[in-house]
Amino acid sequence: MRIRIDGGRLLHSQTGELYGASVCYDDVTGKITAIGDETIPADKVETLQGELILPGFIDMHVHLRDPGFTAKETLTSGLQSAAAGGFTHVACMPNTNPPTDAAEIVRDITTRGRDVGKTSVHPIACITVSQKGEALTDFAQLKEAGAIALSDDGKGVQHGRRMLDAMTRAKELDMPIVIHSEDETLSGNGVLHPEAAKRIGVPGLLEESEAAMIARDILLAERTGVHLHVCHVSTEQSVALIRWAKARGVHITAEVTPHHLLLTEALITEDDAVWKVNPPLQGERDRMACLEGFLDGTLDMIATDHAPHTVDEKSRGILRAPFGMVGSEVAFPLLYTYLVLPGIVPLSRLVEAMTRVPATHFGIDGGAMHVGGTADFAIVDLTKEKEIDPDRFYTRGRNTPFAGWRATGWTARTIHLGREIFIAGEERFI
Ligand SMILES: NC(=O)N[C@@H](CC(=O)O)C(=O)O
Ligand SMILES: [Zn+2]
Numbered sequence: 001m002r003i004r005i006d007g008g009r010l011l012h013s014q015t016g017e018l019y020g021a022s023v024c025y026d027d028v029t030g031k032i033t034a035i036g037d038e039t040i041p042a043d044k045v046e047t048l049q050g051e052l053i054l055p056g057f058i059d060m061h062v063h064l065r066d067p068g069f070t071a072k073e074t075l076t077s078g079l080q081s082a083a084a085g086g087f088t089h090v091a092c093m094p095n096t097n098p099p100t101d102a103a104e105i106v107r108d109i110t111t112r113g114r115d116v117g118k119t120s121v122h123p124i125a126c127i128t129v130s131q132k133g134e135a136l137t138d139f140a141q142l143k144e145a146g147a148i149a150l151s152d153d154g155k156g157v158q159h160g161r162r163m164l165d166a167m168t169r170a171k172e173l174d175m176p177i178v179i180h181s182e183d184e185t186l187s188g189n190g191v192l193h194p195e196a197a198k199r200i201g202v203p204g205l206l207e208e209s210e211a212a213m214i215a216r217d218i219l220l221a222e223r224t225g226v227h228l229h230v231c232h233v234s235t236e237q238s239v240a241l242i243r244w245a246k247a248r249g250v251h252i253t254a255e256v257t258p259h260h261l262l263l264t265e266a267l268i269t270e271d272d273a274v275w276k277v278n279p280p281l282q283g284e285r286d287r288m289a290c291l292e293g294f295l296d297g298t299l300d301m302i303a304t305d306h307a308p309h310t311v312d313e314k315s316r317g318i319l320r321a322p323f324g325m326v327g328s329e330v331a332f333p334l335l336y337t338y339l340v341l342p343g344i345v346p347l348s349r350l351v352e353a354m355t356r357v358p359a360t361h362f363g364i365d366g367g368a369m370h371v372g373g374t375a376d377f378a379i380v381d382l383t384k385e386k387e388i389d390p391d392r393f394y395t396r397g398r399n400t401p402f403a404g405w406r407a408t409g410w411t412a413r414t415i416h417l418g419r420e421i422f423i424a425g426e427e428r429f430i
């Protein structure tokens, strides 16, 4: 059946302007069949009230916690949460139990993810067996099973020579190495930015631990030619190093999270683990450098680092609670409301960083709107403003410091491969 959506607004990929247009797609082939006006023939017509029809969002960094930590999240709840945030593709990190270090685990996530019938999931497999930082996993088998990239996210690969071996092998197989940059000899048992740590009375986590590791891996990426992707960049020094690496022609990409673009350590005035995230919220100078890096393309894409934990775990105080914040459902509304509306970031930059850019760098079929392309849409309502209420989340996680913030730009509907995977207000099935 050919379905035509009238009354929506599209973002012009060249000019960055919004314009009214009708989009027609086939719900059997899952392809866009026409972009034009209300005269395009169709079997069914739906009419919007000026909502944006954006390409489905792509998030290269989520934690779905399945297998092993299903009290925090399941494939079902995590992918439903992603769909509710307008995402049609997510890449999930391997710090599950068991960790994604073997082909059968990659296949299990892919198969069960497909069965959920929501957002597509692309497993990122471990660099080292059990994420122990020692023996390398079998990259060829992991790739063959469908792993999109390799990472030990949650911790960094501490041993330099082993990372060099990993990059050499990954380059041969044309697989990206995705790094959680943390030199543990510097970060130690730190939990917050040193300033905030002093206020709360917990150990500080040195900002330098991030850039130190990025510097090492840039050098190794230059030597090996691997595609190096840097997770959740948070400091001014890291941005400067990545900018330098790009100028040298190193094959490097980087992501920044909504929380590192919007929050700083100065907000942490009481011992509430809702603020605890790795890398930690940094200083205002770091936040501004991330913003600048995001605007000039040094930080290529937005990734949420959606990291759900249980209410119980997050009630243990900053020292004892696990690191992490949820992100899938609030990413676009927060960035739209607090960066695009005040004129800090152009809408076109935000949208490309959540669509075309990750699609291009990771070879995902999506991220653009053109005839013959995949019918993947985030239909976004810019008129409805509401308060962020974690109790209404689709994710099992409630851990967000943005609770109570007002935002607009909520996803009204998400369409993936021509099928509706989310309608605002739909029932949660967890
Ligand atoms: N970001 C976090 O604070 N936590 C992540 C781990 C990670 O992304 O490094 C988690 O798995 O909970
Ligand atoms: Zn990480």
Ligand SMILES: [Zn+2]
Pocket: 061, 062, 063, 093, 153, 154, 305, 307
């Ligand atoms: Zn992560």
